[in-house]
Amino acid sequence: MYAIVDVETTGLGGNANRITEIAVAIHDGNTLVEEFHSLVNPEVPISPYVTGLTGIDNDMVMDAPVFADIADTVLRLTQDRIFVAHNVSFDYNVIRKEFQRNGGEFRRKKLCTVRLSRQIFPGLKSYSLGKLCSHLNIPIQDRHRAKGDTDATVILFEKLLQNDTQGIFTKQLNPRSGEITLPPLLPKNVFDKLPETPGVYYFMDERDTIIYVGKAINIKKRVLGHFYDKTSREIALARETAHIDCEETGSELLALIRESTQIRQYFPKFNTAQKKPVKGYGIMAYTDRKGIFHLGYNQLKLVPGPLRVFYIVTECLAFLEQICEAYDLCPKFTQLQTNVPHCSHYKLKNCRGICRGEESPETYNKRVEQAIRDIRDLQENFLIVEKGRTPDEKALIEVRNGNYAGYGFIPEEERIEYYENFRDFITPQKYNRDIQQIITSYLARNGEKNVISAMDLSESGNS
Numbered sequence: 167m168y169a170i171v172d173v174e175t176t177g178l179g180g181n182a183n184r185i186t187e188i189a190v191a192i193h194d195g196n197t198l199v200e201e202f203h204s205l206v207n208p209e210v211p212i213s214p215y216v217t218g219l220t221g222i223d224n225d226m227v228m229d230a231p232v233f234a235d236i237a238d239t240v241l242r243l244t245q246d247r248i249f250v251a252h253n254v255s256f257d258y259n260v261i262r263k264e265f266q267r268n269g270g271e272f273r274r275k276k277l278c279t280v281r282l283s284r285q286i287f288p289g290l291k292s293y294s295l296g297k298l299c300s301h302l303n304i305p306i307q308d309r310h311r312a313k314g315d316t317d318a319t320v321i322l323f324e325k326l327l328q329n330d331t332q333g334i335f336t337k338q339l340n341p342r343s344g345e346i347t348l349p350p351l352l353p354k355n356v357f358d359k360l361p362e363t364p365g366v367y368y369f370m371d372e373r374d375t376i377i378y379v380g381k382a383i384n385i386k387k388r389v390l391g392h393f394y395d396k397t398s399r400e401i402a403l404a405r406e407t408a409h410i411d412c413e414e415t416g417s418e419l420l421a422l423i424r425e426s427t428q429i430r431q432y433f434p435k436f437n438t439a440q441k442k443p444v445k446g447y448g449i450m451a452y453t454d455r456k457g458i459f460h461l462g463y464n465q466l467k468l469v470p471g472p473l474r475v476f477y478i479v480t481e482c483l484a485f486l487e488q489i490c491e492a493y494d495l496c497p498k499f500t501q502l503q504t505n506v507p508h509c510s511h512y513k514l515k516n517c518r519g520i521c522r523g524e525e526s527p528e529t530y531n532k533r534v535e536q537a538i539r540d541i542r543d544l545q546e547n548f549l550i551v552e553k554g555r556t557p558d559e560k561a562l563i564e565v566r567n568g569n570y571a572g573y574g575f576i577p578e579e580e581r582i583e584y585y586e587n588f589r590d591f592i593t594p595q596k597y598n599r600d601i602q603q604i605i606t607s608y609l610a611r612n613g614e615k616n617v618i619s620a621m622d623l624s625e626s627g628n629s
Contacts (some may be wrong), residue, residue, distance in 0.1 A: 168193045168277070169247040170323055172315040173257050176208050177216035177480045182487075184208035185233055185264055186222050189312035190243045191320050193250075195327065198320060202243055203313045205230035211510065213483040214502060220310045224510055233264045244274055248339070252295045252319050254278035277338060279319060282326045285334045288397070298322060337394075348393060351408035360386040363555070365414040366424045369436070372408045378436040381425035385412050403436045416561045417552035419608050420573060423563065426600045447482050448472025451538055457527045458520065459534040461486060462501035473541045477603045481610040488613065493537045496520045496530070549582065549618045550608070563605070564592050570601045582618060 174187040185206045192200040205222070207230045217223045240261065251257040254276045265272040283293050290301060295315060299306045304321045308314025327335070348357055351372060360367070362384050369378040369392075382388030389410060392400055415421045429437050448469030452460050463482040466475060476482045486500045490511070497503040497511050498521045511517035520530040550563040558578050564571040574591040582588055595601075609617070 167199075167247040168195065168250050168323070169244040169274075170250045170316060170320050171244070171257050171261070172251060172312045172319060173260055174220050174222060174310065174312050175216070175260055176210055177213045177219075177483065182210070182484060183260060183263075184210055185260060186212060186216075186220070186227055187312040188236070188240070188261075189316035190240065191316050192243060192247065193320060193323065200243070202239060203316075204236055206236065207232045211487070211497070211502070213480065213487070214504065215479055215483055222311075234268050237265065237268060237270065241272075247274070248277050249274040250277045250279060250319070250323060252279045252315070252322070254280075275339065277335070279322055279326065281338065282330075282334060283322070284397070285332075286326050286329050295319065295322070349404040349407040351406075352410065356410055357386075357389070360389055360410065360412060361414055362386045363414050364416060364418050364421045365412050366421055366428060367410060367412040368428070369403060369407045369434075370409040370411065371406045374409065376428075376432045376434050377406055378403055378434045379425055379428045379432065381418075381421040383418050383421070385414070399436065414555045416555040416559075416575075419550070419552055419604070420561050420563065422604045423570070423573060423601050426598060426604065427595065430598065430600075445477070447476050447479060449474040449476070449482065449485065449541070451534070457531070458499055459527075459531045460499045460501070461489065461495070461534065461537070473538060474606075475602070476606055476610065478607070481607060484610055489537050489541070491516065493533045494518055495533060495537065499530075543619060547619070549588065550605070551582070551616050551618060554578070562588055562592065564588075565605065569597050570595060570605060 170191040170193055172189050173185050176182070176184045176186060186208050187203075187205050189203040190201070191198055205227050207227045209232055212222060212224055212227070249258055255278070258274070258276055262272045280293050283290075283298055287298075287302075290297070292298075295318060296306065296309060298304070299318050299322065302322065302325055304318055304325070306314060306318040348354055364381075364383050365385050366379060366381050367385050367389055368376050369380075371377050380388065380392075393404060413424060415424055446466035447463050448466045449461065449463050449472055450469045451473065452462070454460060461473075463469075463476070463479075463486070466472065474485065476485065483502065486502055489495060490497055490500050490502065494516060496509050496517045498506060498509040503509050508521045509517050512519060512522060518525045518530070520527070547567065548565050550565070552561040552563065554560045554575050559575045560578055560580075561573065561575055562582075563573050572592040572594040574588070574593050576582070576588055576591045580588075
């Protein structure tokens with residue numbers, strides 16, 4: 167039995183992302199046997215961007231059940247069933263975090279209709295749900311709503327079952343059932359020695375030329391995935407691979423950073439071409455006619471001297487939400503709730519009434535000015551402290567003058583009090599816009615919990 171699932175969310179990054187709508191369709195492999203659908207009160211505001219995409223706004227979910235109220239239903243429907251979704255990791259992880267938030271656990275065997283579609287319907291330009299439905303003549307109504315997307319995924323799922331002539335479903339559900347076939351030139355002992363830790367791995371040919379660079383949370387498991395993947399590109403990569411080397415990093419963040427650096431250094435033939443520069447967005451401040459300070463965002467080219475730079479609109483919105491909450495600012499004046507006479511945060515006592523004339527611009531502006539100072543202080547010089555390669559060390563990522571400057575490892579017992587405490591451990595690196603985006607996204611998801619500002623460090627032990 168299969169539980170075909172789709173969720174809509176608030177659109178905020180990381181742990182802040184909450185469910186606003188869920189649909190579950192139970193399928194026995196032949197026909198649909200049960201359905202469930204509900205709006206969900208996320209207990210946090212929905213970003214305007216997501217409302218524009220899904221049509222779900224704060225008023226619609228105000229009287230809806232919170233996730234804890236429907237958790238038992240979700241457990242019952244998915245119990246002993248295979249969890250199916252289009253891009254399954256997203257829906258599964260969002261639901262799993264909702265259960266963890268309520269002190270529970272959620273573990274299910276998973277199937278991804280994106281991965282299935284790539285193997286059963288190879289060669290398509292896009293495997294998004296909308297493009298697949300168009301290609302396969304699947305009707306789809308209420309796009310970007312849980313019920314509409316689930317209905318379409320059910321039909322897609324049935325077409326995948328009907329066209330699976332090579333046992334793809336079985337292979338994905340039992341990925342270790344088949345005997346692994348290593349690349350013909352790769353000694354088995356090289357593969358066996360790969361660590362099951364975060365890091366970067368390198369595929370090399372017979373001349374020791376690096377032909378592919380990848381990153382992984384689990385190096386050995388990710389490398390194994392290349393050998394199970396039977397796309398023409400992966401087959402060609404395996405055919406030329408004679409050796410695999412790796413570099414342990416201790417954390418996913420540093421693995422992402424090192425992967426970007428090494429791809430730019432070696433330009434491996436099997437790595438996809440560097441994408442066009444990603445459009446940036448800048449956080450800005452300005453004053454309206456009434457003298458009220460606003461915070462907002464716009465395309466980077468239109469924002470001289472941005473307070474912060476992001477590369478995804480939802481990260482801008484998540485950041486502004488965090489600032490709003492931390493400094494009791496008004497969503498109406500932080501580009502979160504536009505074209506409304508009054509904000510919704512006032513009723514929650516998270517806005518002090520500037521939008522209703524109950525707070526003076528002078529008082530409100532002082533908090534905005536403090537927020538701006540704190541944003542600038544954090545952006546300039548800081549360290550990100552992450553897990554090291556062993557329990558006896560920590561990883562450091564340095565940002566200087568707002569730009570990525572280098573990385574290194576430092577003994578766990580070493581105290582990070584003064585600049586000379588860590589300078590000798592840092593390997594300097596060149597500015598790389600891709601890495602800037604990686605760090606920006608990391609900070610948007612994790613905030614300041616792993617950050618040490620330069621303001622907290624002294625220049626020398628004698629100061």
